[in-house]
Amino acid sequence: MDKLSQFEETIPSCRLCPRLVTFREKVVPKPKFEDETYWRKPVPGFGDTKGWLLILGLAPAPHGGNRTGRLFTGDLSAKFLINALYETGFANQRTSEYRNDGLILTGCFMTAVVKCVPPNNKPLPKEVLVCSSTYLHKEISLLKNLKAVLCLGHLAYDAYFSYMRTIGEFKKVPFKFGLKVSFDAYPKLYASYHPSPQNTNTGKLKSEDFIHLLERIKSDRKTLI
Numbered sequence: 001m002d003k004l005s006q007f008e009e010t011i012p013s014c015r016l017c018p019r020l021v022t023f024r025e026k027v028v029p030k031p032k033f034e035d036e037t038y039w040r041k042p043v044p045g046f047g048d049t050k051g052w053l054l055i056l057g058l059a060p061a062p063h064g065g066n067r068t069g070r071l072f073t074g075d076l077s078a079k080f081l082i083n084a085l086y087e088t089g090f091a092n093q094r095t096s097e098y099r100n101d102g103l104i105l106t107g108c109f110m111t112a113v114v115k116c117v118p119p120n121n122k123p124l125p126k127e128v129l130v131c132s133s134t135y136l137h138k139e140i141s142l143l144k145n146l147k148a149v150l151c152l153g154h155l156a157y158d159a160y161f162s163y164m165r166t167i168g169e170f171k172k173v174p175f176k177f178g179l180k181v182s183f184d185a186y187p188k189l190y191a192s193y194h195p196s197p198q199n200t201n202t203g204k205l206k207s208e209d210f211i212h213l214l215e216r217i218k219s220d221r222k223t224l225i
């Protein structure tokens with residue numbers, strides 16, 4: 001097992017944020033999932049630990065990752081994202097329904113800024129700081145082939161900039177869909193809206209635009225340092 005895989009195995013036992021520990025353990029199951037045993041623990045990263053693209057989300061969803069134990073699994077965000085990854089050759093199947101469903105990612109690894117489901121999808125600044133400095137920064141350092149990071153939403157974008165500012169004095173650029181930011185010899189940042197239903201159902205984030213962005217990142221790959 002490689003170092004990143006070993007590190008991911010340490011994450012589900014974390015209890016550093018009391019508010020999130022309480023919340024994740026008390027999420028009331030949706031009626032259609034009431035026969036299932038919810039995961040209710042921190043959700044580690046998932047995918048190709050030798051990948052060159054990191055897809056960075058906000059946090060597990062209450063009935064997605066917090067139920068299934070795998071990021072972007074079992075909800076509408078997963079449906080949107082994994083279909084796009086399949087269309088662009090990063091995933092071997094269109095669906096992500098539950099752990100051990102056969103999904104394999106190639107070339108990309110997914111993780112979240114905050115590993116526990118937060119109330120109203122809004123982690124507190126101190127929770128973002130604690131979780132990202134304890135886990136995300138280490139995950140990034142263990143992705144040895146990393147060339148690009150796709151941030152899903154403002155919070156992931158801000159968290160990645162915070163990480164880069166622990167490395168150097170980089171000027172922050174305002175968030176915009178499709179934005180590409182260079183950090184000298186470090187991995188490039190790309191920005192997208194988060195594929196949550198509030199963005200995909202309203203047309204703010206369209207499947208074709210997201211697939212086009214993934215294709216652009218892939219075609220940039222040869223030029224990425």
Ligand code: SF4
Nearest residue numbers: 014016017042116131
């Ligand atoms: S959010 Fe992160 S740091 Fe906080 S309890 Fe969950 S895994 Fe631990």
